[in-house]
Amino acid sequence: MSYTKTEENYLKAIYGLESKFGKSVSTNKLANKLETKASSVTDMVKKLAKKELITYKKYQGVSLTKCGKEIAINIIRNHRIWEVFLVEKLGYKWDEVHEIAEQLEHIKSEELVDRLDDFLEHPSFDPHGDPIPDKKGNIPTRKEAIQLNELAIGEEGIIVGVKNTNNEFLQYLEEMNLTLGKKIKVEKVFDFDKSKIIKTEKKKVTISKEVSSNLIIEKS
């Protein structure tokens, strides 16, 4: 069985909201995420429910079935593997690849992404530090990934991910040299606004609470 691009995007969006909020996903949240209208969502959601990819009760929101979840995870796998390809092989910057990967993730071929995965030597994390599910849907984990927020003064770590993949944010990080793999140390925390001074390899920078709550760190 194969699904339309739209169906796949709905499943992916539901998966994202489900894992972010834990409970069943409301029509409005979905409409917002997919940049469409609530009425369109209602229509689509009925179709997905009939195909048993989600469970849906009127006015109660939706959640993925086992099958729907598998499909969603597979799309995410495709997306992230393509992102690795674009950055590692074609020399894109990590903030340039999202929209193209949104297209490539829907290419219909079991084999293609597997071969790409071989070619890239089975990466576990994409250029934003997000985990790449394997063929069976298993999602790799980091040992002790925490928000930079939770790192105390004097502690060190490596940037392994971002929570927000907004373009402006990624460009900001690029500018500040706070990119994946960079080693950092918390020098100082200002109590009044929770902003921090961070020491990177080259220099010290001050970042807001906003920024530090969106950076994922592996303690070291």
Next chain:
Amino acid sequence: MSYTKTEENYLKAIYGLESKFGKSVSTNKLANKLETKASSVTDMVKKLAKKELITYKKYQGVSLTKCGKEIAINIIRNHRIWEVFLVEKLGYKWDEVHEIAEQLEHIKSEELVDRLDDFLEHPSFDPHGDPIPDKKGNIPTRKEAIQLNELAIGEEGIIVGVKNTNNEFLQYLEEMNLTLGKKIKVEKVFDFDKSKIIKTEKKKVTISKEVSSNLIIEKS
């Protein structure tokens, strides 16, 4: 301006039929090539004409405008560059890549194919020996590409292309070891059916007139 996958496929099909038959392309030929109905073609053709991608007069068939031709050639460029990638980098066989390239050719990104082209070091011909147009639409030519048909007894050449990309044909060639780049020599021609004995690097094989008229050879 950007076009739908369907529009692009119509333009590509018109381009193909135009260069094959030389004259304006009939509704039925197009319907046949696109595996759709003549009535659907009429509808679509009106739309493309309104967008000035083709010229169309009722009952007289269509032909591409300059603009339509540019778009068609660009899609072909995309297709062939992706095919090179699939074969050279992901290890596909040349007879396995067509359908996937049909999808990849429609990915919307000027930059992507250019970067891919860089990555592949600007190939001039795809895995079937077909020329890859450059960014401006220039199509590379071979020096003296002829049909194996036209090669006389005793003459030698290198296989540089196929006229027919039918899967069974490609698999047959694979089996016979008559793949791109292989050096061959005409040993004998049987007058009664124009079948030939061909010497390859390893062995001698007999091929029909059918086969030899579908192989493109560069004399040497």
Next chain:
DNA sequence: CAATATTTTTAGACAAGTCTAAAAATATAT
């Protein structure tokens, strides 16, 4: 709890691309 606000669903419409069946134009054959 009743009144108001918000969310969700329904109903009806639209665009893209396709189809069938029938009509119109063109081509072929006697």
Next chain:
DNA sequence: ATATATTTTTAGACTTGTCTAAAAATATTG
């Protein structure tokens, strides 16, 4: 040149995914 066959176009309908506007259900608030 007239009759027949073929090709092409038209007309009307269907599907997918979307929309607006209005109705129904749920949530919130005094």
